Amino acid sequence: MERSEPNSACGWVLERIEDAVDGELSTIERQAFEAHLSQCAGCRNEYALAQDIQQALAALPELPCPNEVMERVRGRVCAQNHAVLTLPLNGRFWHTAWFQLAAAMLLLTSGLCTGYWLQYRSVEHTRFARTAPAEAVMPVPSTEAQTEDRLPVPQYTREDMKEAARQLELSLGLISAVGKQSAAKVGEGIFRIGGDTTTISVLEKALNKKSSSSAT
Amino acid sequence: MLDGSPAIAVMERHRNRVYSFCHYCLGSKEDAEDVAQEVLMRFWRNFETIDPGHYERWLMKVSANACKDVIRKRQTRRQVFDEGGHDLLGSRPDHQVTKWPGHQLAAREIRQSIEAALKTLNDTQRTIVVLREIQQKSYTEISEILDLPLTQVKVYLHRGRQAMRAVLARSREYGEI
Numbered sequence: 462m463e464r465s466e467p468n469s470a471c472g473w474v475l476e477r478i479e480d481a482v483d484g485e486l487s488t489i490e491r492q493a494f495e496a497h498l499s500q501c502a503g504c505r506n507e508y509a510l511a512q513d514i515q516q517a518l519a520a521l522p523e524l525p526c527p528n529e530v531m532e533r534v535r536g537r538v539c540a541q542n543h544a545v546l547t548l549p550l551n552g553r554f555w556h557t558a559w560f561q562l563a564a565a566m567l568l569l570t571s572g573l574c575t576g577y578w579l580q581y582r583s584v585e586h587t588r589f590a591r592t593a594p595a596e597a598v599m600p601v602p603s604t605e606a607q608t609e610d611r612l613p614v615p616q617y618t619r620e621d622m623k624e625a626a627r628q629l630e631l632s633l634g635l636i637s638a639v640g641k642q643s644a645a646k647v648g649e650g651i652f653r654i655g656g657d658t659t660t661i662s663v664l665e666k667a668l669n670k671k672s673s674s675s676a677t
Numbered sequence: 678m679l680d681g682s683p684a685i686a687v688m689e690r691h692r693n694r695v696y697s698f699c700h701y702c703l704g705s706k707e708d709a710e711d712v713a714q715e716v717l718m719r720f721w722r723n724f725e726t727i728d729p730g731h732y733e734r735w736l737m738k739v740s741a742n743a744c745k746d747v748i749r750k751r752q753t754r755r756q757v758f759d760e761g762g763h764d765l766l767g768s769r770p771d772h773q774v775t776k777w778p779g780h781q782l783a784a785r786e787i788r789q790s791i792e793a794a795l796k797t798l799n800d801t802q803r804t805i806v807v808l809r810e811i812q813q814k815s816y817t818e819i820s821e822i823l824d825l826p827l828t829q830v831k832v833y834l835h836r837g838r839q840a841m842r843a844v845l846a847r848s849r850e851y852g853e854i
Contacts, residue, residue, distance in 0.1 A: 479838060507846075510845060510849075515838075521791065521811050526696035526713055527696075529710070530692070530713050531689070534688065534718055534721070537718055
């Protein structure tokens with residue numbers, strides 16, 4: 462006789478509707494489940510609904526991704542590829558010790574160049590002022606002439622210029638060596654001892670070694 | 678230039694699946710397009726680091742998380758503007774669910790009813806139902822995609838199916854009146 466009112470067996474069946482739909486009931490469970498469904502309209506409807514839903518969901522089509530989406534992705538990929546080609550360094554590079562060292566040395570070099578250039582110009586100007594004929598020199602007010610008398614005129618010997626050039630060469634040599642693995646120890650040395658005379662001597666030694674090897 | 682790229686080839690192979698999943702989870706074409714685009718871009722950026730045997734799982738996982746983010750933003754927006762949420766997932770009143778009177782309706786209407794019922798689930802239930810019933814994933818795969826214990830996946834799926842049954846049973850009755 463068919464029942465429509467829920468009874469104690471309905472609870473057991475309703476708990477297993479998911480497993481039944483997934484086909485995960487054992488043979489014995491399946492037999493009991495089907496035996497109950499044959500007698501209970503309520504559970505049968507519930508099971509039918511569960512099956513309908515599962516079939517309807519499974520029948521939902523896989524929706525095609527619009528071409529515009531893929532075109533936008535390709536466009537962004539191209540843009541990023543272009544950026545990578547023109548600037549192959551990622552953001553982390555700018556925080557590396559190598560970059561910081563190179564930047565510091567570049568600044569040092571530019572400062573040295575400017576300083577030595579100004580000093581060189583000052584020496585040339587003084588030499589020109591002393592050797593030029595009186596009529597070629599602009600008339601100087603007496604106050605300025607007195608001031609110039611009070612300030613010591615810088616005197617640079619040939620040795621000073623050589624020393625300046627040597628320091629400049631040191632800086633340039635270090636910068637060119639920054640990207641090379643072989644210069645790693647030198648760079649670390651500078652950070653460690655703060656660029657004192659020991660470091661300079663290390664660099665000088667390295668440079669002399671380099672120049673002697675290139676001479677041979 | 679990109680046609681020979683292996684990443685693009687994989688993206689082409691899986692893009693429908695990604696978009697489809699996003700569409701069913703979010704219930705919105707525009708949102709699904711945006712999320713699919715972001716997921717594919719993320720895939721391209723991380724292509725080298727993804728295990729070649731798990732491209733699809735990776736895509737589904739990222740898609741599920743991205744959909745979750747969109748749903749969360751919608752809910753926040755709803756709370757801020759108190760718009761009533763008529764277009765928001767999980768907030769659609771039952772009476773707005775399309776009637777589903779048995780097998781008499783055309784396939785299109787049944788599909789609409791199912792999609793509407795799907796929208797009444799909460800986002801985890803819906804994601805799991807979509808993965809299981811539409812994308813035909815196993816419990817283990819769903820567990821891996823969503824980083825959820827297997828038992829929890831089963832519980833969510835059970836509740837999701839129950840909720841859908843309840844909604845569709847009501848609309849069936851409503852349709853029969």
